[in-house]
Amino acid sequence: MHKKISRWVKDKQQGIKRALVTAYDYPMARFAAAAGMHGVLVGDSLGMVVCGDQDTLNVTLEQMCYHTRMVRRGAGECLVFADLPFGSYEKSPEQAWESAGELLRAGADVIKLEGGAEMAATVAFCAERGINICAHIGLTPQRVRQWGSFQRQGSTDAEAQRLHHEAAALSAAGARFVVMEAVPDQVAAKISREIDAVTIGIGAGPDTDAQVLVAHDVLGLEAESPPFARRYLEAGNLQQQAFAQYVQDVASGNFPPRRPH
């Protein structure tokens, strides 16, 4: 096993929590790595927070590779995760393996794909052929058109049961990591105790093995963030203030300064 990944497994066993954040470009990856982040995720959320779309469905594999290359250059010791985008892996294990290969060549260490037990065969196919896989269950944004909005998952007993079966099937298929998004805390806690894969929660409570947040939420670059996110900074406001000051300085003649010749 990859030395870095065995440390994630060891920390799971010892109850040591790990943190990831999304990164979409070189500076974001560099700041995350310098801050001691354990992993960066090149998320297809970039379609929303970078490109301004309403969902992630328009993101292409080529775009994911482009961003993964930038992130890899800044990621240092961080483990680099990259999302397979909508349409690049669902058809067959072979399609997933080919698309995953593109992301690996772009510099990703771990390839993430959305879906439950129906993806177990694909996870096994890729894992057996040397690809580190991260599964993603619960609120899987690539399926938002089936729900109509970003809704929390697993609230009924039957749904919680299904999440449990999915996580177990994906872990047994060889997924090293499982992201659980917007699911009840107790469901995520129980799954984290019972599967070998390292669990990564987002809106899934404190008892997953690791946490992930979207960088634009952490930094306050989004107009609005999901209820579970914590905004550690309001960088959007700060950027706007800096731009406004610059506009004012140009108008007033305060910038650029007059140089003696």
Ligand SMILES: Nc1nc(=O)c2c([nH]1)NC[C@@H]1CN(c3ccc(C(=O)N[C@@H](CCC(=O)O)C(=O)O)cc3)CN21
């Ligand atoms: N900026 C950003 N941060 C994210 O974490 C994120 C995105 N965008 N876009 C893709 C998905 C969507 N995310 C979400 C969004 C909302 C809820 C949520 O809990 N919504 C409320 C109701 C919201 C409503 O109906 O208006 C809920 O209780 O379901 C969860 C995950 C997480 N992901």
Ligand SMILES: CC(C)C(=O)C(=O)O
């Ligand atoms: C929020 C995480 C889990 C994600 O899939 C993304 O950023 O695309």
Ligand SMILES: [Mg+2]
């Ligand atoms: Mg994603």
